[in-house]
Amino acid sequence: MRIPIALLALTVSAFAIGTTEFVIVGLIPTIATDLTVSLPSAGLLVSLYALGVAISAPLLTALTGKLPRKFLLLGLMLLFTVGNLVAWQAPNYESLIIARILTGLAHGVFFSIAATIATNLVAKDKAASAIAIMFSGLTVALVTGVPLGTFIGQHFGWRATFLAVAALGMIAFFASLFFIPRTLQHNKTTSALQQLQVLKQPRLLLVYAMTAIGYGGTFVAFTFLAPILEQITGLSNSSVALVLLVFGVSVVVGNIWGGKLADQKGPVAALQIVFGGLALVLLALTFTAATPWLAIATVLIWGAFAFGNVPSLQVYVVQQATHHTPHAIDVASGLNIAAFNVGIALGAWAGGLIVNNWGLQHTPWVGALIVAIAILLTRWSGKLDRTNPISSHLPGDAIISTH
Numbered sequence: 442m443r444i445p446i447a448l449l450a451l452t453v454s455a456f457a458i459g460t461t462e463f464v465i466v467g468l469i470p471t472i473a474t475d476l477t478v479s480l481p482s483a484g485l486l487v488s489l490y491a492l493g494v495a496i497s498a499p500l501l502t503a504l505t506g507k508l509p510r511k512f513l514l515l516g517l518m519l520l521f522t523v524g525n526l527v528a529w530q531a532p533n534y535e536s537l538i539i540a541r542i543l544t545g546l547a548h549g550v551f552f553s554i555a556a557t558i559a560t561n562l563v564a565k566d567k568a569a570s571a572i573a574i575m576f577s578g579l580t581v582a583l584v585t586g587v588p589l590g591t592f593i594g595q596h597f598g599w600r601a602t603f604l605a606v607a608a609l610g611m612i613a614f615f616a617s618l619f620f621i622p623r624t625l626q627h628n629k630t631t632s633a634l635q636q637l638q639v640l641k642q643p644r645l646l647l648v649y650a651m652t653a654i655g656y657g658g659t660f661v662a663f664t665f666l667a668p669i670l671e672q673i674t675g676l677s678n679s680s681v682a683l684v685l686l687v688f689g690v691s692v693v694v695g696n697i698w699g700g701k702l703a704d705q706k707g708p709v710a711a712l713q714i715v716f717g718g719l720a721l722v723l724l725a726l727t728f729t730a731a732t733p734w735l736a737i738a739t740v741l742i743w744g745a746f747a748f749g750n751v752p753s754l755q756v757y758v759v760q761q762a763t764h765h766t767p768h769a770i771d772v773a774s775g776l777n778i779a780a781f782n783v784g785i786a787l788g789a790w791a792g793g794l795i796v797n798n799w800g801l802q803h804t805p806w807v808g809a810l811i812v813a814i815a816i817l818l819t820r821w822s823g824k825l826d827r828t829n830p831i832s833s834h835l836p837g838d839a840i841i842s843t844h
Contacts, residue, residue, distance in 0.1 A: 448574060450620035451555045454518060455578025457609035458548050460586030461525055462490065462579075464606065465541075467591030467667050467685055468599045475599065476534045481793030484664050488793075489538055491785035493545025494778065499639075501546065502553040502775035510554060514617045521547040522610035528603035540603075549782070553775030556755050566704060573700025573752040577693060584689030591667075591682045639773045642765045647822050648758045649780040655716050655754070655815030657784030657791075659747050661808035662723060664789040666740070669801050674736045684737055691744025699749030708757035709823040712750055716816045719746040723809035730802060754781075 465472075465486050473483040505513055524544030531537040559575040586609070594602040639645055662669070670676045670684055702711040722743045729735035755777060762773030788811070792804050 446620050447622060448559055448571065450616045451559060451575050452578035452581075453616040454514070454551060454613040455555065455575055456582050456586065457518075457578075457606065457613040458521060458551060459579035459582030460590060460609055461521070461544055461603070461606045462548065463582060464587050464590035464594075464602055465490070466664060467587055467682065468594045468602060469665070470667055470671060471594050471599050472537075476537070478534055479797075480665065480668055481797050482534070484789050484793045484796075486537065486541055487660070487664050487789040488786040490541040490545045490548075491782035491789070493542040494549040494782035495786065496549070496779070497546040498549030498553050498775040498779035498782070499772055501550045503769075503772050505550060506771065509623070510558070511617070511621045511623050513554065514551070514621060515614060517547040517551045518610055518614040518617060520544075521551075522607050522614065525603045525607035525610060529600050529607060531600070531603075545782075549775065549778055552778045553771055556759070556774050556778070570697075570700045570704055570752075572755050573696050576748075576751050576755075577696055579696075579748070579751075581689075581693060584686065584693055587689060588682045588686040591685060592679075595678050595682070639762070639766050639769050639776055642761075644761050644765055644822075644825065645758065645773055645776070647818065647825075648754070648761055649776060651712070651815050651818045651822065652754045652758070652777055652780035653784035653787070654818065655712070655719075655750055655784070655812055656781050657788035658723065658808040658811035658815065659719065660785045660788030661792040661795065661811060662726065662804040663747070663808075664792045665796060665801055665804055668796075669730055669804070670736065670740075673730045673802055674733050676733065684740055687737065688740050688744040688747075691741050692748050695745035695747065695749040696751065698745070700752035702749070703753040703756055708753040708760070709819060709826065711753040712757070712819045713816060713823075715746055715749040715753065716812055716819060719743075719750070720809045720812040720816065722746055723805045723812065726805035727802065727809075730805070751781075 469480060469483040469486075472478075472486070473480050476483075521544055524540055524547065527543060528537055528540035531540050555575055556572055559571045586606075590602040590605065593605055666685075666688075667681050670681045671678070676684065699711065699715055702714065705711075706714075722739060726736070726739045726743065729739045755774065758777040759770060759774055762770045766773055788808070791807070791811075795804050795807055
């Protein structure tokens, strides 16, 4: 598949945003020590960022629907950069929370509009692969940005990590400035209230539940992966950074595989496979975490399944929105980004409760149980599709002019 240069520019922005979202996972022990807060309190930095995304994705996407797409993308990357600069200068835990929420506002809107643009840059049967390419910026961030950010934080202080991420934000800004065309077409917008009628559609709400629960199950354990590897597996700080690198490589492979699987089998069948593998590997980590080589092997397999559900979920929600709410496809997509982040927020919060009351070693199997619920919801949604079929075609509402 020939990749449009505009899609690569979106991928660069996704890389910057992915780095700031996930680098906190590797920095939780460092931040907890430096700011003298508990591990669950440091874990709330993941939850609160995700809540910022969840709130901004549907609301700000609806409110900014009439803005030119390129202008909006540039503004979002500037907001993202400012948020990371505030984190760099944060003197205490409370100010760091404010910085994380501010950065999350840009994240939600970006992925809402980027996903619908990406699906229309390629042929209809390559839509899931296009989303996978755009989201690969997120996953490549797990390969390079998160381990490098963790290394910087461990050796130069966690604030230096956010300064480096702010620099990534400026690179993404200029990539959008130079390579995103001015003529980005999008849906003829209706009022924000009309667009938020998406929330009254049961079929879309079911997909959002699949997203939040399936994605959230991973973050019960993933939020505390660094402490698990340090305290249970017995790895050093430098070794943890290497394991995060291995995890990230596996995520990239899994993300591309997930996109191809969705193209070949359809999103519902692909999700059952990915969720099933994810539940099994999380359950396995409960028993392998105490043995270094087994723990590393399990984390490697985990990465392949952890984000492989993203292309299927995003394509599926756009398919459902095309059928049920064709006037508000961007907002429907944005609500799915919100659902991803509600899952992250609740998963990280639940993980913190488990760590406080039961211990780190219980987070993986609880995450597996939560993902199992997502499997049941996916099967139910597939059954509803067979009863009332929807079109598998995606809309032509966000085509970028090449002239």
